[in-house]
Amino acid sequence: MRAFIPNYQLTTPASLADALALLKSEPDVWKPFAGGTDLMVLLEAGKLPHRNYINIWDLDELRGIDATDTHITLGALTTYTEIQSDPILRSEFPMLCQAASETGGLAIQNRGTLGGNIVNASPAADSPPALLAYDAEIELLSTGGSRWVPYQGFHTGYKQMHIGPDELLARIRLPRNTKGWRHYYRKVGTRKAQAISKVCFAAVSRMDHEQIVDTRIAVGSVAPIIVRCVQTENALRGRKLDTETIKLACDTLSHEISPIDDIRSTANYRLQVAKNLLTDFLLSHGLNG
Numbered sequence: 203m204r205a206f207i208p209n210y211q212l213t214t215p216a217s218l219a220d221a222l223a224l225l226k227s228e229p230d231v232w233k234p235f236a237g238g239t240d241l242m243v244l245l246e247a248g249k250l251p252h253r254n255y256i257n258i259w260d261l262d263e264l265r266g267i268d269a270t271d272t273h274i275t276l277g278a279l280t281t282y283t284e285i286q287s288d289p290i291l292r293s294e295f296p297m298l299c300q301a302a303s304e305t306g307g308l309a310i311q312n313r314g315t316l317g318g319n320i321v322n323a324s325p326a327a328d329s330p331p332a333l334l335a336y337d338a339e340i341e342l343l344s345t346g347g348s349r350w351v352p353y354q355g356f357h358t359g360y361k362q363m364h365i366g367p368d369e370l371l372a373r374i375r376l377p378r379n380t381k382g383w384r385h386y387y388r389k390v391g392t393r394k395a396q397a398i399s400k401v402c403f404a405a406v407s408r409m410d411h412e413q414i415v416d417t418r419i420a421v422g423s424v425a426p427i428i429v430r431c432v433q434t435e436n437a438l439r440g441r442k443l444d445t446e447t448i449k450l451a452c453d454t455l456s457h458e459i460s461p462i463d464d465i466r467s468t469a470n471y472r473l474q475v476a477k478n479l480l481t482d483f484l485l486s487h488g489l490n491g
């Protein structure tokens with residue numbers, strides 16, 4: 203059943219300061235409304251329990267993609283279309299661009315935001331695995347000031363995260379340290395477009411003298427939150443890439459993720475696909491020995 207619109211309130215603040223002041227003055231009463239691509243689905247289905255929203259779409263301070271020598275920083279309102287057209291993101295962070303290009307259709311890519319994807323906190327979201335593999339940090343803003351935190355650890359459980367009721371996600375920052383690394387991103391869904399992931403896999407790695415010097419791996423749709431697979435990374439680091447290493451990595455991954463059966467897939471299928479993608483990622487370096 204559709205929601206009864208007069209029950210809802212949407213206010214448009216004149217400035218970022220006004221938005222933060224409103225969040226502070228009535229904690230838990232107001233929530234941000236960015237592109238609305240997640241919120242409108244709930245509204246249409248009559249399943250949007252929260253009633254009062256702050257329209258943040260026009261806040262220019264939350265827009266833009268800026269680069270320094272060490273980082274690239276994206277405003278929380280950066281859309282998937284903007285991500286795909288940024289030259290630095292395309293050359294240095296191709297997994298984020300690929301995730302953006304495989305998120306919904308064109309209308310969603312024009313309106314959906316990276317910040318909304320993070321705070322919506324779906325375990326099947328497509329950009330967070332890339333953000334985790336790229337060691338992203340996020341900025342949370344309130345009237346009390348700004349705090350930057352690692353994105354890894356931000357989500358604590360299904361739809362739960364370390365964000366205060368008076369805070370906005372303002373920016374996402376990626377360290378420019380993966381030049382020359384191998385980047386591997388795969389979204390596995392029922393079809394190519396407009397599909398929710400059954401498994402989403404993102405990984406980067408750096409090799410030296412046939413050894414894995416460093417790697418960062420993240421997988422979506424295999425646990426209540428997107429998982430950065432630290433144990434699997436540790437099992438791989440410093441090892442020669444051979445069949446024994448691949449088996450060890452797959453065994454470690456099996457213990458690190460906890461997929462479930464749901465309407466989109468089964469736990470067994472998800473586990474097997476995650477191991478297949480890890481194997482394919484490792485084989486893409488070429489085997490030794």
Ligand SMILES: Cc1cc2nc3c(=O)[nH]c(=O)nc-3n(C[C@H](O)[C@H](O)[C@H](O)COP(=O)(O)OP(=O)(O)OC[C@H]3O[C@@H](n4cnc5c(N)ncnc54)[C@H](O)[C@@H]3O)c2cc1C
Nearest residue numbers: 236237238239240241305306314315317318319327328371
């Ligand atoms: C047809 C369709 C297809 C889709 N396909 C995909 C897909 O393939 N992959 C995928 O990952 N997602 C997909 N989505 C989900 C959605 O488009 C994304 O999650 C999108 O990035 C949400 O961004 P938004 O700005 O629209 O968020 P909104 O709907 O505006 O908000 C989502 C949540 O985030 C909060 N929020 C938003 N911005 C902020 C902020 N700056 N600070 C604090 N809280 C904030 C809101 O309060 C709300 O709780 C799809 C949705 C639809 C309708």
